[in-house]
Amino acid sequence: MSSNNYYPIYDADNEIFKDHVPDDNDFINGVKCNCGCLKKSAYTNKKHFEKHLETATHKKWLEYFQCWKIIHNNEINDEKLNKQELIITYLEYEIAQLKRENAILQEKLKEKNSFLCWLMPSMSKTEHTSANSESI
Numbered sequence: 001m002s003s004n005n006y007y008p009i010y011d012a013d014n015e016i017f018k019d020h021v022p023d024d025n026d027f028i029n030g031v032k033c034n035c036g037c038l039k040k041s042a043y044t045n046k047k048h049f050e051k052h053l054e055t056a057t058h059k060k061w062l063e064y065f066q067c068w069k070i071i072h073n074n075e076i077n078d079e080k081l082n083k084q085e086l087i088i089t090y091l092e093y094e095i096a097q098l099k100r101e102n103a104i105l106q107e108k109l110k111e112k113n114s115f116l117c118w119l120m121p122s123m124s125k126t127e128h129t130s131a132n133s134e135s136i
Helices: 046-052 056-119 125-135
Strands: 004-006 009-011 016-018 031-033
Touching: 016 056, 031 046
Parallel strands: 004 031
Antiparallel strands: 009 016
C-alpha cells in the first residue's frame, strides 16, 4: 500500500494555509509530507509527525503555500481587472456610437425645423417645436 500524501488545509475564515495532524487511520500506511524533510519514507507515528510540523524546513514549505495563495489571488484580480477593462472599452465604444447617432438625429431635427419655418413662416418657434415633436 502507498502512503498518504500530506498537505496543509486552507482556513477560509482567516485566509491562510495551516497544518493539521491527520487521523490515526492515515498513519497505518504512513503519512508522507512533500516538504523535503524526510525523503522516500513516511511517518507512521503521530507523535513523530507532530514534531516534524515544527521543523524549519516544513515551516518554510508552509510559507510557500501562503505565497502561492497571494500569487493566485493576484492572478484572479488581474483577470478580473482585464475583464473590467474590456467592458469599459466596449461601453466607451457604445457611448461614442450613441453620440454619433444623436448628432445625426439632431441634424435631421434642425433640417425639419428649417423646412417647417420655410413651409409655415407664420408659425412661432414654439409651435414649430411642438409640431416637430408630434411628427417624430
